[in-house]
Amino acid sequence: xxxxxxxxxxxxAIVTPFNDADELDESxxxxxxxxxxxxxxxxxxxxxxxxxxxxxxxxxxxxxxxIAIDQAADxxxxxxGALAPGSxxxxxxxRYAAKAGASAVxxxxxxxxxxxxxxxxEHFARVADAAPIPIVAYNNAGRTxxxxxxxxxxxxxxxxxxxxxKECERDLALIAGKINAVGKRIAIMSGDDDxxxxxxxxxxxxxxxxxxxxxxAIHRKLFxxxxxxxxxxxxxxxxxxxxxIEALYTANHPGxxxxxxxxxxxxxxxxxxPLQKANPENLKLAEAALRxxxxxxxx
Numbered sequence: 378x379x380x381x382x383x384x385x386x387x388x389x390a391i392v393t394p395f396n397d398a399d400e401l402d403e404s405x406x407x408x409x410x411x412x413x414x415x416x417x418x419x420x421x422x423x424x425x426x427x428x429x430x431x432x433x434x435x436x437x438x439x440x441x442x443x444i445a446i447d448q449a450a451d452x453x454x455x456x457x458g459a460l461a462p463g464s465x466x467x468x469x470x471x472r473y474a475a476k477a478g479a480s481a482v483x484x485x486x487x488x489x490x491x492x493x494x495x496x497x498x499e500h501f502a503r504v505a506d507a508a509p510i511p512i513v514a515y516n517n518a519g520r521t522x523x524x525x526x527x528x529x530x531x532x533x534x535x536x537x538x539x540x541x542x543k544e545c546e547r548d549l550a551l552i553a554g555k556i557n558a559v560g561k562r563i564a565i566m567s568g569d570d571d572x573x574x575x576x577x578x579x580x581x582x583x584x585x586x587x588x589x590x591x592x593x594a595i596h597r598k599l600f601x602x603x604x605x606x607x608x609x610x611x612x613x614x615x616x617x618x619x620x621x622i623e624a625l626y627t628a629n630h631p632g633x634x635x636x637x638x639x640x641x642x643x644x645x646x647x648x649x650x651p652l653q654k655a656n657p658e659n660l661k662l663a664e665a666a667l668r669x670x671x672x673x674x675x676x
Contacts, residue, residue, distance in 0.1 A: 380451045382480040382511045384541045384564030384582045386419025387573075387596045388456065389589040390427040392635050393441055395646035401437055402646060403444055409590075409643050410448040416593035418453060419583060421445065425458035425483055426520070427587040427631045432649040439473055446478045454480035456513060456585075462489045464500050468507035475508040483513045483543060483585075486529075488521035497523070498532045505538035512538045513585075517545040517568065526551075527558045534562040543568040543585050549575055556580045570596075570622045574615035577603040587634060588622050591641050595673055617673060621666035629653045637663045 391413065394405035413421060423445040424430045424438050433441065445455050459470035459482045471482045486492070487500045505512060514533055516525040525533070525542065533539045545568040546552050552572075556565045556579055567576035567584035576584070577600060589596045595614060602611035625633045632648035633655035639645075640663070647654065 379478045380449075380454045380480050382420070382454045382456065382513075382540065384513075384566050386583045387589055387593065387600050388420040388422050388454075388566075388583065388585040389413050389418045389593055390422045390425045390585050390587045391445075392590050392631055392638065392645045393424060393428045393433065394635075394638075394644070395649065397646070399646075399649065401433075401440060401444075405643065405645060406441070406444055407448045409638075409645070410445060412641075412643060413589075413593055414449065414452050417597045418589065418593045419597075420454035420456060420480070421449065422456045422458060422483060422585050425456075425460065425585075426517075427590070427634065428458060429631065429649055430458045430460045432652075438470070439477075442474060442477050442479065451478075456481045456483055458483045459504070460485050460515075462487055464503045467500070467504050471504050471508040471510055471512075475510040479510065481511040481513050481540070482508075483515050485515045485517065485521055486523045486525060488523060491522065494529050494532070497525075497529055498536075501533055501539060502536055505536050510538070511540045512536070513541040513543055513566070514539055514563075515543045515545075515568070517543075519545070527555055530555060530559045530563070534559050539563060541566055544576070544581075545569050547572070549579065552576055552581075553579050570626065571619060574599060574603060574611055577611075578608075587631065588618065588625060590634060590643075591621065591637060591667065592618070592670055595670055598673065614673060617670055621663055621670065624659045624662035624666060625655075627656070627659055629655065633659055633663070636660060637667075640664050640667050
């Protein structure tokens, strides 16, 4: 039975490990999934942006989906990235994910082709019609050039399958406006690691984060502290996480993040071309930040 998607808690936008031959490393992927579950991740986003969806081949994506669902074994929800720019390919991914037993799919507005608001609605409606699986819409204007603003979200909430939004808006006032306008109909999940804390305080029920690959337990502790109203603890964890986030969320993402995975005992190989290796100074900063975060692990 497929684990039901719920927007509560911290989902890890998990990296896709590759071996030295630049092939999907199944063993490393399975170990990483177990590490995430043991660390209290609420769920996983596989083959998302951090999972290098756009750099994977059409045959690799379903294989990664199958491995993740098999290894998770219904212990936590699995959200599948369906990040193609065209509706038909996203429909195909949604159908595959639903049949494989995924809990939801993450869908961007159709990018590059710059559709109208009506076209964005049609894109999501066609995906919803293609497969019986919940949809997490993804607002990331920095990647797509399209903003899912309140007016567009108002239309998307009329699609029953659209149950959540991964929000990468940088303006907290706009995030608050979305939560106020549509937050009772769909869950507005934080999509930027460094804005998790304030977004939770605005009413977001959870987040989908990339540095949770390295420190899932710390992100979980921050979220739980915020929800319980322990703002002192949540604020402390927020500022402790910032140096790690700033060191890794730089050019060539998720390349630096993948290289830093070796620091936590889960090497994931290099990001695929054309992404480049991390700046050595950034890796040093990330390693130092991880050492400082160790004091919070058992707290």
